[in-house]
């Protein structure tokens with residue numbers, strides 16, 4: 001990382017560090033340090049001292065522990081030792097990365113004047129310093145600090161309290177490394193799912209929200225949450241702050257935002273401004289994401305279905321890993337974004353599928369496109385680095401190569417006979433960036449480019465005559481030095497005489513110790529001035545060497561200055577057309593996703609799903625995308641299975657399938673594969689099936705697998721019940737629900753009863769498409785009474801006392817679980833198996849199934865209360881008033897809001 005350096009290479013300050021201090025007096029430097037530190041609470045301060053960033057006091061203790069570096073002492077403050085540690089500037093990037101990953105935020109403080117200038121102000125003056133940047137997890141731009149395959153979002157969360165109950169939230173999220181800027185609004189109930197979808201690396205909230213009891217647990221799920229003062233979230237100044245950021249008089253032309261969205265958006269840009277200290281990274285205008293435009297998937301479901309990470313936390317083994325064949329980082333990021341937010345809009349899904357179809361059908365176009373994309377650089381991140389002054393010559397080359405790739409893409413796409421809409425849009429985007437710019441960059445940049453601009457050497461010879469002249473002068477002078485060495489060797493008769501260079505002495509003449517005296521005595525001492533005697537060598541300078549050195553330095557400085565000017569010029573040109581470049585970059589990502597999904601479809605034999613607005617759900621020969629690939633690697637086949645949850649003829653709502661079957665038969669796999677197929681269809685991907693017809697699913701719920709949430713003080717069973725409660729309370733007719741063995745975490749009869757009641761509720765009240773796997777075979781009896789419930793089972797064969805898994809899902813119900821056979825396979829001692837068999841025989845004699853059948857007949861089934869009926873007696877006026885007063889938060893209200901609330905309360909009083 002090239003941290004912003006107002007002075008190219010600050011020299012170490014002469015009056016070093018907070019010096020030994022015997023009294024309680026504070027040194028000027030410590031005074032400066034403490035002042036800067038106090039202005040940045042909650043951040044570790046990287047305080048620049050020459051070639052190091054130094055940390056003091058508690059910062060030093062935290063950093064030394066987090067980085068595993070030595071903690072030392074430097075001087076005293078108020079009589080006590082000052083703990084100190086330091087990291088070399090050269091390696092700061094690495095250390096920053098580790099601190100950010102460990103959840104810290106860092107303020108980078110640089111010397112903002114030359115130490116010589118400080119000295120000129122007086123011997124005791126301290127070099128001026130200032131914080132040039134705050135490094136926080138959500139505001140990174142450096143390649144090395146970022147994961148190339150994932151977006152890095154900063155999210156601002158604004159809350160509006162409502163006395164009518166039900167808070168609303170405004171969300172704004174920004175990836176400054178790609179300039180994306182999105183906003184949306186959601187209810188309290190939708191917040192967790194929305195946060196899980198956005199998956200921010202850092203969230204900012206008000207202090208009040210940060211310490212809110214209700215929201216605390218949800219916020220703590222996020223990797224980093226930064227509390228900020230209320231003014232950052234001030235709704236009254238939001239519009240003005242946004243206008244200032246985008247340099248417009250009104251936001252109307254850029255985006256139509258609700259007040260709450262604008263509040264969050266303004267908080268986000270204010271924070272970006274603060275962290276970049278004066279730099280103004282360009283952002284796209286905030287794009288509004290309509291609520292309901294994407295499938296809602298709560299965090300538990302995302303985790304359980306292992307969409308982007310497995311339950312163990314690895315990318316490998318997740319759905320994303322199984323379907324990601326992209327060849328660029330931007331493509332990989334877009335695919336992850338799509339997977340996080342499947343669409344609910346039939347036309348939008350069809351447009352994406354059309355693009356995938358085009359490349360699935362044309363393998364030559366697909367492969368050509370992928371090979372062009374492979375060479376295309378990550379333009380949006382290069383652009384972002386250039387915009388905040390952290391770009392290097394290779395970022396300019398990235399822009400140049402991007403435009404060249406855009407031409408190649410265009411040429412190849414125009415060969416397509418009938419490009420679908422998404423591809424014609426990409427072609428239009430590819431035409432936007434200026435070709436002259438690419439030509440100019442090509443002429444300006446050298447073949448081999450250094451990583452950073454600081455030392456020059458990146459401008460091509462012949463591009464700027466003045467630069468060539470300065471470089472020639474510098475190089476010619478270097479030749480003169482070489483010829484001088486030969487001449488001095490002759491003049492002195494010392495054959496081994498060398499002219500060398502180092503940073504302390506500059507150019508010097510060096511001879512071995514045995515010749516030292518000769519050069520120090522007359523007549524040679526008139527020319528050679530002694531500078532240094534080392535163990536084996538003696539070093540001299542000459543006035544001639546001093547002159548030539550000054551010439552070299554001058555020419556070198558001039559060449560470097562010219563190069564840096566050229567860099568700034570080219571950088572400004574790129575930023576002038578940043579919108580066009582970003583559009584083309586997005587085009588690359590779109591193409592990468594479309595071609596990679598096409599490749600996946602062809603390689604893995606996926607089909608195009610039929611997605612419509614019905615409540616249908618019919619999958620023929622469906623497979624699990626991840627398990628199938630895993631089995632394939634071992635040369636084993638995956639057994640495909642059908643699933644049909646579509647409303648039966650004469651029915652309006654979808655079906656509930658109750659799946660029974662032995663352990664290890666494949667029930668969980670079947671449940672998950674159907675959810676994943678629906679999800680893939682709605683991101684616009686082909687699916688692992690021979691045919692799939694899916695009516696849009698607006699919410700996906702799952703309760704599969706069991707895990708303790710000890711951090712939140714919840715047992716396995718409690719987690720299971722919390723997740724089940726969320727489903728029963730929220731699932732609607734358009735939802736897809738998959739439930740795996742609910743009730744198994746408690747005593748048999750409690751579990752069976754809960755599962756029983758949950759099925760009735762899902763069938764009668766939620767009326768959603770549901771897959772329900774269970775070992776309670778008694779539940780199959782319910783199908784006699786529930787018209788939209790269907791029993792299915794996974795087939796096994798018993799052979800010589802052992803069980804053989806066939807993994808085939810068929811209509812019907814399992815008669816037993818074969819648990820003991822599976823336990824035998826797992827290696828339980830034979831004595832235990834024999835004993836278990838005899839206990840089972842006894843228990844079976846009591847026949848729980850009989851009881852269940854009786855229950856179905858005896859219990860009035862439709863005791864399932866409808867939602868309306870379940871509500872208790874209407875609350876009294878006094879209750880309503882009390883509730884309304886409870887919901888008020890005077891500290892978070894403007895005077896105007898407080899007055900409105902007072903009127904609203906008065907209006908609730910009974911009329912006399």
Ligand SMILES: Nc1ncnc2c1ncn2[C@@H]1O[C@H](COP(=O)(O)OP(=O)(O)OP(=O)(O)O)[C@@H](O)[C@H]1O
Nearest residue numbers: 637638639640662663664665666667668669670807
């Ligand atoms: N359709 C299939 N084709 C081939 N192998 C399968 C199939 N379904 C499942 N399997 C294999 O069987 C294993 C067990 O599957 P799964 O975990 O779905 O069983 P289960 O019925 O849910 O078991 P339990 O009731 O013990 O939780 C899987 O890991 C997978 O390797």
